[in-house]
Amino acid sequence: MSSSGSKSFSAALKPGLRRAMEALAKQFRGRITRVDAPRPDEVYLDADPVMAGALCSTLYKKHGARLAGVFAEDARTSERAFLVYQIYALDAVGGFVVVRLALPPEDPALASLTSAVPAVNWQEREIQDWFGIRLLGHSNPRRCAMHDDWPPVHPMRKDFDLRATLPPFRGERHKFREVEGEGVFQVPVGPVHAGIIEPGHFLFSVAGEPVLYLQLRLFYVHKGTEKLFESLLIPHGVRLAESISGDSGFAHATAFCHAVERAAGVEIPARARALRTICLELERLYNHVADIGAICTDVAFVTANMHAMRLKERVLRTNEHLTGNRLLRGMACLGGVRFDFDAGRIGALSGLLDELGNEFNDLVEIIRSHSGTRDRLETTGVLSPKVARDLGIVGVAGRASGIDRDMRRDFPHDFYDEVQFTVPVFSEGDVQRRLAVRREEVYQAISIIRQTLNKLPDGPLRTEVREVPPDRVALGFVEGWRGEIFHWVHTAPGNRLARCKVKDPSLQNWPALSEAILGNIIPDFPVVNKSFNLSYSGTDR
């Protein structure tokens, strides 16, 4: 479906996306060297790297696009270039424009977009660390994804061996910015924490109790996951995707499957789409219920948490009954799902929904009627809509700060275009609203599962995905419980991947914490942090 000119676009292209592409082609005549539309909602543009800034500004201003992801690929052997991809999501028309920029193999460099789009700050630094592509004009070009104690290697380049052992740490450790002033103290927290959570370092600069500045340092558990995908056969990648972030196992695996299925051009049977939707909503249910309880624990209202834990446990046990695993592991597979729901399982699921509907109401009422908890949650940790937009905040945190986006509605995947649901949005952006978004989404999830069960189609459980042809690219996406998850694949010969890019919503949302905590006192940090509940593992990969 490739067309090298700018006149004719595939008729299959979504109408809104086609109009946007025609306008772009007209404006950047000659600067866009190639247009490729492999799927109705996914267009690739090859552009001159010097035009990246202008393209970005046009896409933002004229087409309401947002830069949802930036990543690189080492294509020095096949195309004698480093490729940088910029994924623009056009939420209003339900399509993606991927801008592909080719950089020379020697001393690759690209103008940074961070000053215009602060949302890509960490992603650009990740490219810089992993590929050695310099981002010119970046406002904070220090190391991010690889700590300062790494030797000067670029592990995502193809000539870096996955099994290479590196010399032990030498040189200086990371220097945090210093905050000075009378009565200003630094409070370092982490990287090892008291709870059973993963490592992350938080450096607070405080004057008494109020927080003046918060610096985050993550990537302590970087596992080279994206590199690892390149060493696996594609079907094995599903299991790896499942383990990227433990609480979003099914969502990540499904996003990976979406990408591969789109690359292979495979249609998924209706029953599999419905079962995937049910599992995605079950994952949302148990995480949201647990988070609501955990937020209450952090203000020492343990009573509510004990009820929430009980409900979560009930969902987990139903998960095990349905799929054989409490966290839905092993359920996802290429071309569909692994296990069917028989009448008994469907009965158990309906039973859970009935019970949960009532009991969750009780929990909501316990929290709502508790003035002490409300006092702690309202006006705490405010993330203003403007800051949220600038940082490109996604998912639950975004919807609590007035960002009305949800992949399930804007880019309906799986069974979501066949069920009715609303997307809760609040503009206050405090802890209370992040809890409220979760509360409403629990009700919506129960309703979505009910509707799906009522419409549950018969038919096969999966389409067989044979060897995926090489040199295909595809974007897979899922609205996980935390927010949008992207997996982008570039296939290689032998049913392998040349590159798999994973983007967890946590990577996008972590910087919001530094903004939301400003003006709050330090003992309120745990509850603000919990209200975002971001994944370390999903960020570090």
Added chain:
Amino acid sequence: MNIDITSLIAQTALVLLLSPLLSGLIASLKAKLQNRRGPRVWQPFFDLIKFFRKDMVISEHASGVFAAVPHVVFATALMAGLMVPLAWVPAPLQLFGGALALVGLLALGRFFLALGGLDPGSAFGGMGSSREMTISAIAEPAMMLAIFTAAIAGGSTNLSQIVMAGDGHAGRFLEPAHTLAFSAMFIVLLAETGRVPVDNPATHLELTMIHEAMILEYSGRYLAMLEWAASMKQLVLFGLLANLFFPFGLAPGMLPAAVAQGMGWLAIKLVGLAVAVVLVEFTNAKLRLFRVPDLLGAAFVLATLALVSLFLFR
């Protein structure tokens, strides 16, 4: 000051053994209310034994103060425990000033505890010490006023005298001064024992801690002493509340039968207060840190009103 040796030994044993049990009882009751099985009531004893057996890890930045703190805190808490009549009157230790000395002893313990938090130079300890001092600056006056209300009613600042004077005057329970002073003292009790809504003894979140933050750097034997001292302080405050405001059932001397009866009454009063504290913890969230002074301010106002009404309704 003549010390009754039997009474001294008996009360020392009582304070040492009863205080962990009271902590265990509160933890266990709380768990039951939250639908959890919870720890056994004597779990704190096992914890203490475990801590005593463990090695200590001491920060290289710590000075001699760090090592002195557990001993001072433990000694002051135990001495305070000997001054409060628990199951029998008079209490074995009657220092000058009675109630004043008790408040002073508790303040001394707290001062050293705060020093212990600051000494190793860790950020959490400093935060805990600073918060503890902020809170005690308001809790202490409220506590003194509440005790003074009882002292004026009893005609003495000697705690045993107050209790003995109050015994047998059942009508006093309905006097406004009595009720107000009790309410003030109850709020102080919540603050001083680090309970929700002031502090959360069960949290693992260092940033929100007050008392736990100060003792974060302690381990092994020192930690055991500090935990034990905290339990004893809790018993002191519970005993104070129980016997100043419900002064009946105490044994008048060391006769075995009377002491047994006194112990029975003490147990009933402590369980009653523990249930009240647990209910407060169960139904409340923690206050924002800057709201805590409001709560303690309320305790102070209640105590002042108690004192004033004592003269108005005489």
